[in-house]
Amino acid sequence: MLEALAAGVPVIAYSIPAIKYAYHATRAVQKVMVGNVYEMAEKAIELLQSDELRKELSKDAVKFASRYTWDKATREEAEIVKRIVEDRIKSL
Numbered sequence: 001m002l003e004a005l006a007a008g009v010p011v012i013a014y015s016i017p018a019i020k021y022a023y024h025a026t027r028a029v030q031k032v033m034v035g036n037v038y039e040m041a042e043k044a045i046e047l048l049q050s051d052e053l054r055k056e057l058s059k060d061a062v063k064f065a066s067r068y069t070w071d072k073a074t075r076e077e078a079e080i081v082k083r084i085v086e087d088r089i090k091s092l
């Protein structure tokens with residue numbers, strides 16, 4: 001996903017914990033309810049039909065992705081996984 005953002009491509013993804021944690025600081029990752037294919041399709045159509053929105057999210061995508069190196073991205077990903085596991089353990 002980070003590769004797409006670095007290329008200026010907005011992403012539509014299910015709002016699972018890892019996505020919410022990792023991409024909460026950007027609108028370029030449009031999150032939809034898990035399993036809601038209709039919402040995902042609506043977001044895709046919205047992006048395809050709106051040049052203005054696509055350009056805005058594209059700029060945000062590049063800006064967001066530019067903050068990361070591969071080392072930083074892997075460290076953050078590991079931290080996200082750790083937080084998710086900790087949250088799961090707490091909920092047991």
